Amino acid sequence: MSEDIKRVAVTGAAGFIGSHVVDWLLAEGLEVFASDDLSGGFIENVPDGCHFEELDVRDRDGVERWIQDVRPQVVYHLAADATEGRSQFTPISATERNLVGYMYVLTSSLRAGVEKMVFVSSLSVYGAQTPPFTEDMPRAPVDIYGLAKASSEHATEILAAVHGLRYTMLRPHNVYGPRQCLSDPYRNVVAIFITRALKGEPIYIYGDGEQRRSFSYISDVAPQIARSGLMAETDGQIINVGATEDYSINELVDALEDALDMPIAREFVPDRPQEVKLAWCAHDRARKLFGDEPTTPLDEGLREMVAWVREVGIRPMNYLQELEIDSPDAPVTWTKRLI
Ligand SMILES: NC(=O)c1ccc[n+]([C@@H]2O[C@H](COP(=O)([O-])OP(=O)(O)OC[C@H]3O[C@@H](n4cnc5c(N)ncnc54)[C@H](O)[C@@H]3O)[C@@H](O)[C@H]2O)c1
Known part of the structure; x- marks a missing residue:
């Protein structure tokens, strides 16, 4: 783990997975700046001890100001409308929340000199290929939610290559x-x-x-997401995380x-x-990076x-x-x- 990381930011921190990620980061002694628009999460979920701001990632100026104020070294992006099955019936809001909102977070992070982006993606990027899904399979989403996640991943790779950002992208499933x-x-x-x-x-x-x-229990997912932002070994990696x-x-x-x-x-x-x-995944890469604990x-x-x-x-x-x-x-x- 990097001793140099002291300030981190987490979007979607009032949500299910995000709040557990914040818990883990606080326990590591980090200063955590958390945000969420409370559309799908709850203020009661936000752990004591972090700095919380109610913020919609679709608010471009608000996101820019937050990242500039906070100046995090690592950004964990979990804010999303995670209603995969509904996204075919709400394609505009699914894209605005999941892809456009992330572009604001990613661009502001690049402008503010953030060192590393942890993007929480999803198994949905694999689409209808034959499981178990491995990280080297092509992105082939079959729904709008998966499309937004796949595009977000691809954009992260492109902008990281151009602007020199370190990143890790995790693909949890059915948490x-x-x-x-x-x-x-x-x-x-x-x-x-x-x-x-x-x-x-x-x-x-x-x-x-x-x-x-x-079906993946939260304690087999959130610590890996949190740890990945503090490890150099995860740089540039896409990692399936969850139960086997x-x-x-x-x-x-x-x-x-x-x-x-x-x-x-x-x-x-x-x-x-x-x-x-x-739809299920192989976890060889996660085991190699995070250890071979049973889920x-x-x-x-x-x-x-x-x-x-x-x-x-x-x-x-x-x-x-x-x-x-x-x-x-x-x-x-x-x-x-x-x-
Ligand atoms: N739960 C799963 O099984 C699962 C599987 C794969 C990927 N994921 C991803 O993990 C992340 C967290 O998911 P979760 O299960 O904790 O869901 P969640 O709904 O509990 O958390 C997402 C949070 O994002 C917030 N949010 C939504 N739109 C926002 C916006 N425009 N601005 C700011 N905040 C916004 C919600 O209020 C919510 O608190 C998401 O990115 C999701 O796509 C979840």
């Missing part, structure tokens, strides 16, 4: 755990299923439930029945447009998550008033507000 937003009907399958089950209501499964994912074992959605529900100790009624609804059936088993992580949800209580779902494209292909769970 769950305490502080995850429990009120978003458009994303966070584990949170939605737990909420429905605790309400005694059936869960809705898109398609046949045989989509396979590696893949499960189907049906298997996830089985595991949740055990964690909750109750049966869960299942209803099947049509597939979501552009949803990739099989949290699904049953253990789910028990932790369930205990946290029981502690904080379930929350009402928060639907958007309107999608940008009012389409008959929008999932019935959203249009009929079933979740």
